[in-house]
Amino acid sequence: MNRRDALSRVALILGGTVAGAHVFLEGCQPGDKKTSAATTFTEKDTAYLDEIADTIIPTTDTPGAKAAGVGAFMTVMVNDCYDENDQKIFHEGMKLLNDAGKKKFGKSFMEIDPSARKELLTEIDKEAKEYMANKKQDEPRHYFRMMKELTLLGYFTSEIGATQALRYMAVPGKYEGCIPYKKGDRAWAT
Amino acid sequence: MPNDSTNINNKANLQNTYDAIVVGSGISGGWAAKELCEKGLKTLVLERGRNVVHPKDYTGTLLNPWELKHHNQLTQENKKESPVQSKCYAYNEVSKHFFVSDEDNPYTQVKPFDWIRGYHVGGRSLTWGRQCYRWSDIDFEANARDGHGVDWPIRYKDIAPWYDYVEPFVGISGSLEGLPQLPDGKFQPPMEMNCLEKHVAERINKGFADGRKMIIGRTANHTARVGDRGPCQYRNRCHEGCPYAGYFSSNSATLPAAMKTGNMTLRPFSIVMEVIYDKENQRAKGIRILDAETLKTEEYFARIIFLNASTLGTAHILLNSVSDAFPNGLGNGSEQVGHNLMDHHYGVGASGSYDGFQDQYYYGRRPNGIYIPRFRNISEKTKRNDYVRGFGYQGGASRGRQWTADGVGTELKDQLLEPGNWGMGIGSWGEHLPYYENKASLNKEKKDKWGLPTLDIDCEFKDNEMAMRKDMMESAAEMLEKAGLRNVKTYDSKPAPGFCIHEMGTARMGRDPKTSVLNGNNQMHEVKNVFITDGACMASSACQNPSITYMALTARAADYAVRELKKGNV
Numbered sequence: 001m002n003r004r005d006a007l008s009r010v011a012l013i014l015g016g017t018v019a020g021a022h023v024f025l026e027g028c029q030p031g032d033k034k035t036s037a038a039t040t041f042t043e044k045d046t047a048y049l050d051e052i053a054d055t056i057i058p059t060t061d062t063p064g065a066k067a068a069g070v071g072a073f074m075t076v077m078v079n080d081c082y083d084e085n086d087q088k089i090f091h092e093g094m095k096l097l098n099d100a101g102k103k104k105f106g107k108s109f110m111e112i113d114p115s116a117r118k119e120l121l122t123e124i125d126k127e128a129k130e131y132m133a134n135k136k137q138d139e140p141r142h143y144f145r146m147m148k149e150l151t152l153l154g155y156f157t158s159e160i161g162a163t164q165a166l167r168y169m170a171v172p173g174k175y176e177g178c179i180p181y182k183k184g185d186r187a188w189a190t
Numbered sequence: 191m192p193n194d195s196t197n198i199n200n201k202a203n204l205q206n207t208y209d210a211i212v213v214g215s216g217i218s219g220g221w222a223a224k225e226l227c228e229k230g231l232k233t234l235v236l237e238r239g240r241n242v243v244h245p246k247d248y249t250g251t252l253l254n255p256w257e258l259k260h261h262n263q264l265t266q267e268n269k270k271e272s273p274v275q276s277k278c279y280a281y282n283e284v285s286k287h288f289f290v291s292d293e294d295n296p297y298t299q300v301k302p303f304d305w306i307r308g309y310h311v312g313g314r315s316l317t318w319g320r321q322c323y324r325w326s327d328i329d330f331e332a333n334a335r336d337g338h339g340v341d342w343p344i345r346y347k348d349i350a351p352w353y354d355y356v357e358p359f360v361g362i363s364g365s366l367e368g369l370p371q372l373p374d375g376k377f378q379p380p381m382e383m384n385c386l387e388k389h390v391a392e393r394i395n396k397g398f399a400d401g402r403k404m405i406i407g408r409t410a411n412h413t414a415r416v417g418d419r420g421p422c423q424y425r426n427r428c429h430e431g432c433p434y435a436g437y438f439s440s441n442s443a444t445l446p447a448a449m450k451t452g453n454m455t456l457r458p459f460s461i462v463m464e465v466i467y468d469k470e471n472q473r474a475k476g477i478r479i480l481d482a483e484t485l486k487t488e489e490y491f492a493r494i495i496f497l498n499a500s501t502l503g504t505a506h507i508l509l510n511s512v513s514d515a516f517p518n519g520l521g522n523g524s525e526q527v528g529h530n531l532m533d534h535h536y537g538v539g540a541s542g543s544y545d546g547f548q549d550q551y552y553y554g555r556r557p558n559g560i561y562i563p564r565f566r567n568i569s570e571k572t573k574r575n576d577y578v579r580g581f582g583y584q585g586g587a588s589r590g591r592q593w594t595a596d597g598v599g600t601e602l603k604d605q606l607l608e609p610g611n612w613g614m615g616i617g618s619w620g621e622h623l624p625y626y627e628n629k630a631s632l633n634k635e636k637k638d639k640w641g642l643p644t645l646d647i648d649c650e651f652k653d654n655e656m657a658m659r660k661d662m663m664e665s666a667a668e669m670l671e672k673a674g675l676r677n678v679k680t681y682d683s684k685p686a687p688g689f690c691i692h693e694m695g696t697a698r699m700g701r702d703p704k705t706s707v708l709n710g711n712n713q714m715h716e717v718k719n720v721f722i723t724d725g726a727c728m729a730s731s732a733c734q735n736p737s738i739t740y741m742a743l744t745a746r747a748a749d750y751a752v753r754e755l756k757k758g759n760v
Binding site: 080126148153158178179 | 252254255256259260261262263264265266267381382383384385387388423424425426548549550551552553554555556589591593596597598599600602603604606607608609
């Protein structure tokens with residue numbers, strides 16, 4: 001069983017919902033690898049990550065990941081929570097993703113339109129899924145898995161994601177074990 | 191001027207003299223302080239760490255996830271500074287200030303041992319798991335019956351009135367079940383199970399001939415007010431400190447009660463170096479501390495001393511308190527101090543998913559789960575040949591989310607907005623036998639930053655635990671399958687001893703001073719005015735979460751100590 005399963009189970013075993021969504025954030029689990037302070041993100045990088053995030057979680061009837069500031073969140077998390085190896089993969093991934101876009105559409109990711117971005121990331125998501133299913137345990141994760149995880153985590157724990165896209169109660173005040181649910185009702189953010 | 195300095199010394203001694211000293215302000219120290227103060231004793235409470243005042247020092251717990259820089263995730267720096275503490279489920283971006291820095295508080299793992307600690311007023315009562323289960327005579331008679339460890343000098347009838355006494359003040363919610371292996375207590379109304387838990391409970395309760403049962407967890411989260419405390423607001427952020435006092439901690443409950451008497455002096459930043467022994471009177475006469483702020487040594491004196499520094503902390507103090515009379519540590523004629531170290535072995539169980547109840551959800555974040563009380567080796571009928579003692583389960587059901595959904599864009603977002611299928615997991619907590627060779631000892635070569643010897647911890651699970659674990663895993667899957675769950679998967683994350691944070695046994699109770707450290711009143715056989723009522727006193731570990739038993743033993747020992755004090759016996 002991998003650590004992610006272990007953590008999901010811990011969450012279940014504790015019998016409660018886990019504040020935040022750390023159960024699926026593999027990049028931030030205990031490890032003894034070194035942290036690097038050398039990796040940096042530029043403002044352009046943040047804008048680029050915002051667009052990637054917004055392609056993963058776009059604006060619908062609620063604002064998307066860019067509005068929730070997920071690009072900046074990703075940079076903080078990669079800098080502070082990722083080990084050196086994962087930082088490297090993430091930074092290389094930013095380049096690989098852009099290159100894939102150029103190859104497919106002849107333009108950088110920032111230059112292609114939303115539908116082309118979606119087409120590209122759908123392909124890369126498939127590639128990442130396949131890679132993750134076949135990789136050996138100690139091989140690094142796919143860069144797009146990192147981006148997607150950070151986007152989901154950042155978005156659903158953001159104010160917009162938690163309170164507008166999902167339902168959030170800071171202080172529920174009571175517990176009810178069984179309440180009616182109808183299809184379309186939003187999940188609890190925490 | 192000799193006369194002057196003598197006067198100053200006498201005056202200092204007088205100022206430093208109390209009726210009682212309590213070492214430690216965690217879950218048992220808080221109770222010792224409350225009981226001794228309420229009985230009129232001027233009591234000094236020594237705490238090695240900083241003060242934590244309820245509720246003002248629960249910084250960060252009212253912040254929303256997006257107001258925290260890392261949305262409550264751990265950083266590489268956290269993991270580097272505290273590789274052991276940061277593994278704890280309760281350690282997060284907010285609660286981390288209730289855990290020690292591993293860098294500053296070294297110990298040696300002779301074998302892997304995760305020592306999770308909180309050095310501040312309230313100790314681990316701020317971050318504890320809050321589950322409260324009485325022991326029964328199945329537990330108190332276990333050592334005598336199968337020959338492991340030494341016989342407990344008490345039985346259920348001795349402690350039952352003290353469970354009755356502490357529970358209403360603690361404020362424990364739970365259901366009355368009439369189970370012999372898990373006696374009922376004085377409970378507040380139970381929390382509710384959710385739909386899937388109710389379903390699984392019904393199947394388990396009907397499905398097994400051995401009378402096993404799934405009940406709602408008994409937790410020190412308050413479903414009704416306890417004086418001016420609570421009730422629980424269902425935020426499920428307990429380990430960050432609760433501004434509503436929705437659960438029991440020393441900070442919210444016992445220490446304020448002690449303070450209210452006007453008899454308590456709380457002294458943070460007081461690192462206990464040793465208990466000072468008076469050979470002539472065969473009594474402890476006080477405590478020598480190192481002030482962590484001034485770095486000065488101070489002495490405090492009292493007629494009775496309660497050691498509540500935690501299982502390993504108390505062992506450390508005893509082993510470090512050497513004198514002519516006790517060259518191997520205070521009250522250690524038995525050579526049992528530091529030995530018989532136990533934890534619970536856990537992190538093993540099963541989980542599965544459930545297709546039904548798509549039209550059901552829940553409201554609020556219940557800081558509690560379900561409990562399946564022990565069902566092995568509790569009668570002739572349930573006796574196993576492959577191991578002695580037993581285990582219980584904790585767990586819970588919830589609706590998941592589609593975190594691993596494929597794709598990107600609107601379809602992905604829409605999928606993630608709705609709750610997913612129901613799932614349920616149960617994990618087991620098993621008894622760890624007392625083995626003499628599982629021990630903590632002083633390492634005089636490796637000093638901490640205060641210049642005190644550190645601990646070498648040498649502890650493991652053995653054959654009995656391993657055989658039990660197999661059953662813990664298989665029975666978990668069997669129950670979930672019987673309850674109709676799909677995709678039932680077992681797991682064993684094999685945590686090291688210590689990681690369950692139920693350390694016990696390093697100064698055990700017993701009937702014979704030759705083989706135990708404490709008598710049936712938690713009084714040192716060899717030093718009659720020293721009482722130990724933290725986890726160190728435990729002669730066996732049972733499989734229930736132990737804190738409520740420490741609390742009951744503490745109140746009982748305080749009552750005895752004060753009666754003995756009044757009779758002039760201590």
